[in-house]
Each structure stands twice: as C-alpha cells, then as structure tokens.
Amino acid sequence: LVWADAGYAGRMVTFATKVLAFTVEIVKRADDQVGFKLLHRRWVVERTFAWISKYRRCVRDYERRIDTSEAMIHTAMIMTMSRRLAR
Structure with a gap:
C-alpha cells in the first residue's frame, strides 16, 4: 500500500x-478546509523525507546513476533505523 x-x-x-x-x-484534504489541518498518513511521508534529507549525499542529486542514488537512500534509511533499534 x-x-x-x-x-x-x-x-x-x-x-x-x-x-x-x-x-x-x-x-x-477536504474541499471546505481553510488553513492547516493534519492529514491522515501524510505526515509519514514528510517525516521519512526529513530523515533521508539528514544525510548530505541525499540532499542534492550528486549521483549520475539511478542505482547509486537508490543505494544512498537505502544506506540513509539503514542508518536511521539501526540507530532507532539500538536505543
């Protein structure tokens, strides 16, 4: 999903x-919505992008190949999750 x-x-x-x-x-979002309102499950995506953006190589597109860029994202998430599991 x-x-x-x-x-x-x-x-x-x-x-x-x-x-x-x-x-x-x-x-x-609702059609009659005015201002900010937390949308269901949208914060999960925003939070994940913030975690990935903490790593310098993931902030800018330095990589020339897509598989290298994908590997950097995997590395960033592995480091993030391993730190959380080590607590």
Missing part, C-alpha cells in the same frame, strides 16, 4: 497499479 498526495492522482496511480502492482491511496 502506497500513500500519495493529491498531486499524484491520475496517471501515476494507473502506472503503479498496472506496472508495479502497488495499491495507491490518494490522501486528499
């Missing part, structure tokens, strides 16, 4: 369902 912002609705949902075999759930 993948949660996505309303900006990703449309072709991305179709691609993820057909090609990647993921179930995509779009998190939308």
Whole structure:
C-alpha cells in the first residue's frame, strides 16, 4: 500500500497499479478546509523525507546513476533505523 498526495492522482496511480502492482491511496484534504489541518498518513511521508534529507549525499542529486542514488537512500534509511533499534 502506497500513500500519495493529491498531486499524484491520475496517471501515476494507473502506472503503479498496472506496472508495479502497488495499491495507491490518494490522501486528499477536504474541499471546505481553510488553513492547516493534519492529514491522515501524510505526515509519514514528510517525516521519512526529513530523515533521508539528514544525510548530505541525499540532499542534492550528486549521483549520475539511478542505482547509486537508490543505494544512498537505502544506506540513509539503514542508518536511521539501526540507530532507532539500538536505543
């Protein structure tokens, strides 16, 4: 299950369902909403991006190959999770 912002609705949902075999759930805000309101599950994505951005090589796109960039993201998450498990 993948949660996505309303900006990703449309072709991305179709691609993820057909090609990647993921179930995509779009998190939308209410039409009458004014100001900030915490959306269900959206904070999980924002928090994860913040954890990844703590590592310098993940902040900018230094890598030339996609697999190297993906490896840096895996490394950042491994380091984050291992620190949390070591507590």
